[in-house]
Amino acid sequence: MTERPIAVMWFRNDLRLADNPALLAALKWARENDGAVLPVFILDPVISDQLGGATKWWLEKSLSALNKDIADHGDTKSDRALRLFKGDAKTVLEAVADHKPVQAVFWNRLYDQPSTERDIDIKSVLQDRGLTCESHKANLLFEPWEVKTGSGTDFKVYSPFWRACQKLPTPREPYSKPKSIALFKGDIEGQINITDFDLSPKPVNWAEGLEERFTPGEQGAKDQLFEFIDDRLTDYADMRDRPDHRVTSELSPHLRFGEISPYQVWHAANHYADANPGKGKTASKFVAELGWREFAHHILFHATDLRTVPLQGQFKNFPWSEDAKALRAWQKGQTGFPIVDAGMRELWHTGYMHNRVRMIVGSILVKHLLIHWRDGLAWFDDTLVDACPANNPFSWQWIGGCGADAAPYFRIFNPVLQGEKFDPKGEYVRQWVPELRDMPEQYIHKPWEASPLILKAAGVTLGTTYPEPLIGLKEGRERALEAYQDMKKAVG
DNA sequence: TGAAATGTTGGGGCG
DNA sequence: ACGCCCCAACATTTC
Numbered sequence: 001m002t003e004r005p006i007a008v009m010w011f012r013n014d015l016r017l018a019d020n021p022a023l024l025a026a027l028k029w030a031r032e033n034d035g036a037v038l039p040v041f042i043l044d045p046v047i048s049d050q051l052g053g054a055t056k057w058w059l060e061k062s063l064s065a066l067n068k069d070i071a072d073h074g075d076t077k078s079d080r081a082l083r084l085f086k087g088d089a090k091t092v093l094e095a096v097a098d099h100k101p102v103q104a105v106f107w108n109r110l111y112d113q114p115s116t117e118r119d120i121d122i123k124s125v126l127q128d129r130g131l132t133c134e135s136h137k138a139n140l141l142f143e144p145w146e147v148k149t150g151s152g153t154d155f156k157v158y159s160p161f162w163r164a165c166q167k168l169p170t171p172r173e174p175y176s177k178p179k180s181i182a183l184f185k186g187d188i189e190g191q192i193n194i195t196d197f198d199l200s201p202k203p204v205n206w207a208e209g210l211e212e213r214f215t216p217g218e219q220g221a222k223d224q225l226f227e228f229i230d231d232r233l234t235d236y237a238d239m240r241d242r243p244d245h246r247v248t249s250e251l252s253p254h255l256r257f258g259e260i261s262p263y264q265v266w267h268a269a270n271h272y273a274d275a276n277p278g279k280g281k282t283a284s285k286f287v288a289e290l291g292w293r294e295f296a297h298h299i300l301f302h303a304t305d306l307r308t309v310p311l312q313g314q315f316k317n318f319p320w321s322e323d324a325k326a327l328r329a330w331q332k333g334q335t336g337f338p339i340v341d342a343g344m345r346e347l348w349h350t351g352y353m354h355n356r357v358r359m360i361v362g363s364i365l366v367k368h369l370l371i372h373w374r375d376g377l378a379w380f381d382d383t384l385v386d387a388c389p390a391n392n393p394f395s396w397q398w399i400g401g402c403g404a405d406a407a408p409y410f411r412i413f414n415p416v417l418q419g420e421k422f423d424p425k426g427e428y429v430r431q432w433v434p435e436l437r438d439m440p441e442q443y444i445h446k447p448w449e450a451s452p453l454i455l456k457a458a459g460v461t462l463g464t465t466y467p468e469p470l471i472g473l474k475e476g477r478e479r480a481l482e483a484y485q486d487m488k489k490a491v492g
Numbered sequence: 493t494g495a496a497a498t499g500t501t502g503g504g505g506c507g
Numbered sequence: 508a509c510g511c512c513c514c515a516a517c518a519t520t521t522c
Contacts, residue, residue, distance in 0.1 A: 356493085359493065409522095410522040411493090412494070412495070412522085485522090495522090496521085497520080498521085499517100500516100501517080501518095502514105502515095504512105505511105505512090506511090507509105507512105
């Protein structure tokens with residue numbers, strides 16, 4: 001008797017069973033062809049090159065959760081669920097097809113160039129072998145090529161982009177989880193264990209803070225979404241900029257790995273708005289953040305070298321400084337600016353940072369310290385659990401003043417004013433910079449202005465228990481503006 | 493999804 | 508009662 005035909009479900013950044021169009025297509029194909037589904041994940045260089053320490057930690061947890069979910073949804077009890085492979089994806093898929101009756105391969109689309117080039121190549125190779133091969137729209141509400149200006153060009157500014165998206169057909173309702181998956185049960189050559197991926201924190205487990213804050217996996221994502229909708233979305237519009245209140249969804253890492261889809265989030269927020277009169281504003285403010293995610297992917301798709309090349313060409317001439325010591329101080333949360341250090345330490349400890357604080361720490365780095373945004377990007381890539389090829393480069397170019405619809409370079413954040421405005425009592429600072437815990441409210445964001453008496457009472461010795469600021473705010477601001485002028489002169 | 497510098501206005505103190 | 512000054516408070520411009 002010949003083996004049943006196999007449909008491969010190739011998981012990538014879509015580590016979920018619900019609302020997964022490629023998975024549903026694979027199941028449908030298997031049903032119609034009396035076949036079985038083979039779920040695979042391949043750690044190929046295209047993926048592993050994009051992973052930092054924090055995203056590796058997340059990926060391992062998420063793959064384990066997905067494996068268990070697939071096993072629980074298998075048609076018969078089996079510990080053979082998600083099959084793991086390491087190496088070039090085309091080689092892996094061809095090897096599987098060489099040894100097994102694979103007749104179809106399904107996946108959901110990605111939008112970064114290494115992935116799109118790889119996928120186009122793989123699709124043509126598999127189709128040449130006579131396999132059915134389908135890619136699906138799952139991880140964006142609007143494909144980059146679906147959104148065009150009236151004159152047919154790509155958007156460069158967020159607001160008109162998002163307005164244009166609203167005029168497109170409403171995002172479809174999410175699909176529900178399949179009830180049962182007809183799994184292929186046999187051995188597959190080359191299959192390895194998750195420990196072989198070598199994703200765990202080494203040499204010590206530095207991820208305790210991450211574990212405390214997040215639960216990777218589809219269930220964790222769903223819990224996070226509905227806790228947000230039930231408890232925090234009501235205050236989102238008013239309080240979203242307040243790191244001391246934590247009303248944001250913190251869904252970004254879940255979306256990063258596709259543990260939840262933007263369709264699920266979009267519809268949950270809109271159902272909330274429909275059921276709660278007067279809450280349309282806060283809901284649409286939140287949904288607009290999905291819009292920024294869409295916009296970042298849109299920009300990345302059209303500007304494939306977003307990670308390295310400034311979108312505004314004149315910034316190639318910007319006189320960045322190579323200050324390794326200052327960069328190190330920034331990374332470690334030792335700049336002497338309390339709100340900045342709080343953010344950088346939150347990042348180091350939890351793999352996450354509030355969005356408002358990301359803007360403040362980014363501005364300090366690229367403006368007051370004149371350090372290249374690529375250095376900030378590299379650090380965030382390694383430490384953020386939500387670091388992704390679209391949002392992270394997009395956002396660094398935004399704060400660097402050189403991106404799409406970016407904050408102009410001369411728009412320089414003052415970390416004292418930002419702190420006083422968005423963390424008025426200094427609670428966020430006190431949480432992450434405990435050595436300033438006893439500073440009075442008036443000086444919590446500017447300890448260098450406090451009198452020796454006040455510092456002494458708070459147990460603070462500047463330069464010893466807490467650093468002096470790396471640079472004077474006025475001096476740093478003026479230096480940044482001069483550098484900006486120098487750049488513009490260099491172009492002309 | 494800035495901040496600082498500069499400009500304008502109007503109330504109040506005061507000679 | 509008046510002009511003058513000072514300076515918040517707000518608006519506008521500039522980076």
